[in-house]
Amino acid sequence: MDPELPFLTIGEMGMLRDIYLKDGHTVIVLTPTYSGCPATDIISKDSLKAARVVDPNAEVEISLRPAWTTDWISEETRLKMTENGISPPIGESHDRAFLTGDGKVVPCPLCKSKNTKMVSAFGSTACKASFTCLDCMEPFEHFKCI
Amino acid sequence: MTNIQFRETLIRLGDDSLILAQRLAEWCGHAPILEEDIALTNIALDLLGRAQNYLKLAGELFDPVKSDDDLAYHRDAGEFRNLLLLEQPNGHFGDTICRQFLFDYFSLLRAEHLSSQTVNEYVAAIAAKAVKEIRYHAYYSSKWIKRLGDGTAESHDKIQGSLDNLWKYTHEMFAVDDFDRASIEAGLLPELSELKQVWAKRVGEVISEATLTIPSNPNMEIGGRQGEHTPHLAVMLEEMQVLPRTYPGTTW
Numbered sequence: 001m002d003p004e005l006p007f008l009t010i011g012e013m014g015m016l017r018d019i020y021l022k023d024g025h026t027v028i029v030l031t032p033t034y035s036g037c038p039a040t041d042i043i044s045k046d047s048l049k050a051a052r053v054v055d056p057n058a059e060v061e062i063s064l065r066p067a068w069t070t071d072w073i074s075e076e077t078r079l080k081m082t083e084n085g086i087s088p089p090i091g092e093s094h095d096r097a098f099l100t101g102d103g104k105v106v107p108c109p110l111c112k113s114k115n116t117k118m119v120s121a122f123g124s125t126a127c128k129a130s131f132t133c134l135d136c137m138e139p140f141e142h143f144k145c146i
Numbered sequence: 147m148t149n150i151q152f153r154e155t156l157i158r159l160g161d162d163s164l165i166l167a168q169r170l171a172e173w174c175g176h177a178p179i180l181e182e183d184i185a186l187t188n189i190a191l192d193l194l195g196r197a198q199n200y201l202k203l204a205g206e207l208f209d210p211v212k213s214d215d216d217l218a219y220h221r222d223a224g225e226f227r228n229l230l231l232l233e234q235p236n237g238h239f240g241d242t243i244c245r246q247f248l249f250d251y252f253s254l255l256r257a258e259h260l261s262s263q264t265v266n267e268y269v270a271a272i273a274a275k276a277v278k279e280i281r282y283h284a285y286y287s288s289k290w291i292k293r294l295g296d297g298t299a300e301s302h303d304k305i306q307g308s309l310d311n312l313w314k315y316t317h318e319m320f321a322v323d324d325f326d327r328a329s330i331e332a333g334l335l336p337e338l339s340e341l342k343q344v345w346a347k348r349v350g351e352v353i354s355e356a357t358l359t360i361p362s363n364p365n366m367e368i369g370g371r372q373g374e375h376t377p378h379l380a381v382m383l384e385e386m387q388v389l390p391r392t393y394p395g396t397t398w
Contacts, residue, residue: 035275036167036195064199064271067278093278120181121286122188130181146278 003042004125007084010043014072017063025057031068034126069093070145082109087131087142106142108133118142147332152266153207154227155329157217158371159260159269160200161228164218165379166249167193168386169236178239185286186242192279199272219390223373223380230370231315233379237308240294240301244308247287251349252319252341254280259336266334288352295356302357309353310361317366319345326371 002008002015010016010030018029028047032040044060051058070089078088087109105114113135120130121144128141170190177183198214205212231249236242257280260273294305320342322330329335353360369375390396 032195034192034195035199035272035279036191036193038191064275065267067271067275069278120185121282122181122185124184126188126191130184144282146282 001046003039003046004127005081005084005086007080008077010047012073012077012080014068014070015043016047022059025059026051026055027059027061029061029063031063031066033068037126039125068146070143073143081143085109085140086128087140089143089145091145093145106131108136108138109140110138111136116140147265147328147334149207151325151328151332152334153204154325155334156200156204156207156269158227158325160197160204160214160217161226162232162249162253163193163200164197165226165228165382166232166246167191167197168382169232169234170242170246172236173242182239189246189283189286192276192283196272196276196279200269203268203272215390219387223375223383225373226370226375226379226383227373228370228379229315229318230367230376231312231318233370233375233382234312234315235378237311238304240305241308241311243287243290243294244305244312246283247291247352248312248316248349249319250280250284250287252345254284255341255344256336259341260334263333265332269334291352291358292356295353295358305356306358309358310364313361314364314367318368318370321368321371323371 002010002013005013013033015030015033016028017031018027020027020029028051030040030044030047040062044062048058048060051060071092073089081088087106090104090106106116106118107114108116108131111133113133115134116131117134118129119132119139122128123130123141127144127146129144130139131142132139167190170186170193173183173186174190175183177186197218201214201217205214205217229249231245234241234245254277257273257276261270261277263270291305294301296302320338322338326335326338330337350360
């Protein structure tokens with residue numbers, strides 16, 4: 001699971017790209033979300049630990065290409081984010097407006113109001129931006145579309 | 147392009163990211179408001195990740211092999227190859243934003259080329275990730291340039307002052323020495339003179355929208371690529387490197 005989003009698995013996050021056998025041992029392929037995401041290291045170690053229960057020779061391979069994108073997060077997972085109070089990425093990453101949130105309606109995950117405002121393009125982790133709901137006045141985090 | 151030339155290019159790419167990451171990290175706990183503190187350190191984190199990737203790759207080309215930490219913590223100022231712009235002190239918030247803005251627009255163009263070149267696949271992968279992140283950084287820094295430039299009289303004067311002070315370091319981004327020439331001819335680095343035109347146009351648009359003026363003909367300063375740095379770098383490195391140098395081989 002993702003240590004910052006413990007209700008999601010790394011599969012749901014789109015970080016677990018592949019698992020294959022190489023010369024008789026298991027290889028887990030992971031793609032980090034952001035270049036400097038500190039969780040990458042923890043996730044690699046946790047994955048290795050879990051895999052070695054089954055295969056003591058398992059390895060983790062970090063794959064940078066193709067670069068991770070929120071397009072790999074399914075609709076079902078996005079719903080799960082909302083249920084856990086995080087506003088999911090909206091739409092697909094190739095639309096530039098989605099990157100910045102400019103002119104985009106980001107509904108409040110708590111009261112569902114569409115009357116919200118971006119407070120900062122950055123948030124508590126590399127993958128999120130900070131918003132405030134102007135109706136229920138709660139601050140919330142929005143998963144950046146990248 | 148020889149192995150040494152390739153390694154030098156990687157060190158330059160890595161050092162640009164590392165030095166700016168460290169500068170931005172100095173804001174941690176000190177930025178004007180919490181949101182900006184988070185923004186600057188988020189950008190620092192992206193840069194740090196990129197620095198690690200480039201320096202790891204560079205380290206493998208040394209004999210014996212060096213780690214990214216060896217390169218970050220056990221080189222003196224004269225061995226660093228970053229742009230002079232990036233080692234300049236944070237100054238006030240506007241100075242930091244101006245430094246970021248001038249670099250982001252260059253860095254984005256460079257990364258776009260690096261991600262599409264076919265000389266080295268691993269560099270292309272690092273850069274493909276970087277492109278997405280830098281777009282976001284450039285969005286942030288250019289918005290602030292407009293907000294401060296076209297803001298109050300005081301914010302306008304301050305950010306104009308930042309631009310006046312930092313502009314003299316912009317030529318270096320596009321200056322080409324023998325190492326760069328070899329990388330450009332191999333197709334790894336973009337033709338920097340062509341990049342300059344695109345950069346000047348895009349940066350110029352933001353500057354004019356921000357009601358700011360590009361300073362006319364300052365004396366351009368270069369030297370970072372050859373290890374001739376401003377005195378600020380050594381002071382910064384002293385803090386960055388103190389722990390691993392005082393306790394060699396220490397771990398968490």
